[in-house]
Amino acid sequence: MYSDIMMPDRCSFCKGKLVKGKTEFVVRVENEVLAIKDVDAYICQECGEAYYTPEISEKIDDIMMKFHNSTLLVHPLAAGELSLNEVIA
Ligand SMILES: [Zn+2]
Numbered sequence: 001m002y003s004d005i006m007m008p009d010r011c012s013f014c015k016g017k018l019v020k021g022k023t024e025f026v027v028r029v030e031n032e033v034l035a036i037k038d039v040d041a042y043i044c045q046e047c048g049e050a051y052y053t054p055e056i057s058e059k060i061d062d063i064m065m066k067f068h069n070s071t072l073l074v075h076p077l078a079a080g081e082l083s084l085n086e087v088i089a
Pocket of ligand 1: 011012013014015016044045046047048049
């Protein structure tokens with residue numbers, strides 16, 4: 001029902017309320033795990049599903065592409081954590 005709207009205000013899984021906040025976006029590429037911290041998102045209060053704005057999705061795509069190509073300047077360390085702002089700065 002909300003599929004045509006870019007940013008729903010209800011979770012499409014459980015119909016829970018979405019609240020703007022920060023989340024951690026974790027991607028797994030082969031044996032490496034990259035966690036991007038402090039990502040702006042709308043988070044479902046019921047199931048925790050995170051929804052990203054097109055702008056954030058674009059940044060995440062960009063980071064993932066760099067990660068795939070190993071051109072990411074902030075190469076994931078042991079912790080595999082970096083901040084979104086750190087990467088795009
Ligand atoms: Zn939900």
